Amino acid sequence: MADTLKVPTMAEMFAAGEKPEVLFWVGCAGSFDDRAKKITKAFVKILNKANISFAVLGTEESCTGDPAKRAGNEFLFQMQAVTNIEVMNAYEIKKIVTTCPHCFNTIKNEYPGLGGTYEVVHHTQFLKQLLEEGRITMEGGTFKGKRITFHDPCYLGRANGVYEAPRELIRKLDAELVEMKSCKQRGLCCGAGGAQMFKEPEKGNKDVNIERTEQALETTPHIIAAGCPFCNTMMTDGVKNKEKEGEIAVMDIAELIAKAEDL
């Protein structure tokens, strides 16, 4: 398939008098981080193939404010939130999909109180819905029999109770879903949340991502699946630290599906 992605912006759509079905909130990691950009592109390829009417905010998007809020800077958070809400309300956005659980949580739970109420879904929920509606199809060939373990992102799982959508998608790939000893409600954090991504960890005897990677390796997986760009980075670093990057891939659910569809 051609490498060119169709990524309409809200501004373009608005100018053409069109409204997309859904706004794809890319997020800072998805826009700037080299590893996360691959997730963004994989997700867009799936959307393109299924002819989903979507748009991005592009240069009008700005950080949701999540890391600022979790670091204690409520003022900066609300400045970001109110600015983003103004942009989205001007475009009359109704539904948002995002590949980042932090953006997902913030827009879904913390924006309504500031005047921004939207239907917000994580991309795994969105993809599951597309699958159920028959708008995308998935064939298991590529991952048949592969052992895949899913690392629950805190802000998707515990924070918002979404555990099944990503797992369902993995099962649909005909892969063997193997669970780590702490999973779902008791899933261990990757170590990036609460603005930890942007600072050095406090003194301890281990980094959190190493602990989590060890739990993942105990399941002897072929692939560690993630649903968050930050978890992805942390787990990728963990696998490298254990010198297993040759055998074990860390992949987002969107990448798994894109790969299965040969996109």
Add this chain to the structure above:
Amino acid sequence: MQYIPNILFVAILIVGIGYFAKNIGKLRRNILLGKDTEVSDDKPTRWRNMLRIAFGQSKMVVRPVAGLLHVIVYVGFIIINIEVLEIVIDGIFGTHRIFEGLGPVYDFLIASFEILALLVIIAVIAFWVRRNIIKLQRFLKPEMKGWPKKDGNLILYIELVLMLLFLTMNAADFRLQQLGAEHYVQAGSFPVSQYISNWFTGMDISSLILLERTAWWLHIVGILFFLNYLYFSKHLHILLAFPNTFYGKLGPKGKFQNLEAVTKEVKLMLDPNADPFAAPADTGDVPSKFGASDVMDLSWVQLLNAYTCTECGRCTSECPANQTGKKLSPRKIMMDTRDRLEEVGKILDANKGEFKEDGKQLLDDYITREELWACTSCNACVEACPVSIDPLSIIMDMRQYLVMEQSAAPSDLNNMMGNIENNGAPWPFNQMDRLNWSTES
């Protein structure tokens, strides 16, 4: 003269309950030092949570062994307390086994109390073994040194002694019933204590009465002592778990409160019609401070959380920072909050209800910045708590104070926040490059 025991009993009862009530008043006063918070919403869900989590112990059984043992002690505690009602009536009126008229129902009740008492003894011993022989890690963390460890064991000893006294009392009673002693009516069924009574076969009626009376008195005095011990102990959870689960957080765990005071300011800043030179409305109020540096800055629900904590350490054992050797322990956050609140309460007591600065606060004197900055906000502690305590909210409030009142964030985080302010992303990338990924190969 014959009324002396009744009078003595009533006096002990009044002192025991009176002192307890006084301390409950203090507890209430201390909790209400916290800020007001909105918890009057969705009462049906709140009642359901209380029934399910506190009454139904739903989160205790997530860990099956500790959960089962706890359910035994909990059910024992609730059911055996029916017997206390009889003891109190007997004590006041000088009757003996006043409920014996219930006949077979009474036999059944006494029999079930006895079986529960035995199960409680077994569970209490198992708990003691877990704490002192197996030495489960979560009971050995640094914050458990000293009083908390002693407190945990003392509770087990008291419960053990109370159960043994209860069974001894019944055993002596059973023997007296067999001997046809005056005043000891034939009532009750004693599936456990009948075996204990075998040890008393050689004793005459008067020594048996002495034994029965001694156990009876020690048992009820022990219960009153235990009641009054609660205020000074982590064991307060047996009462506070109920209101605490009622007032626990509703809605998604990831939803943090938005500060209203900030919203007003932000809206004003972004309002093109606002007059930038307008003098602030002079309301005479001291502007409230952002976040929390001491217990009075927290909400009363957070303070109730602190008194409810029974130091089980499930939060700490699930905490990713603690598991990897960082200083942060969510349990310590709750224990520190209670300790500081107690300290503030003592200052109030000493100054006729008025607070005098003592040069100390929750931040730094109890909870260090290193602990606060180690949190990943993953909510594992909140999920783990069997009684709906939210240590994360206290950590976030204290971070808010550090950043918004003191500008004291770690420098890496200051860089991150500077980037968001300037470029709309936590990294130093240009906002205009935000869509570049769509055309990069």
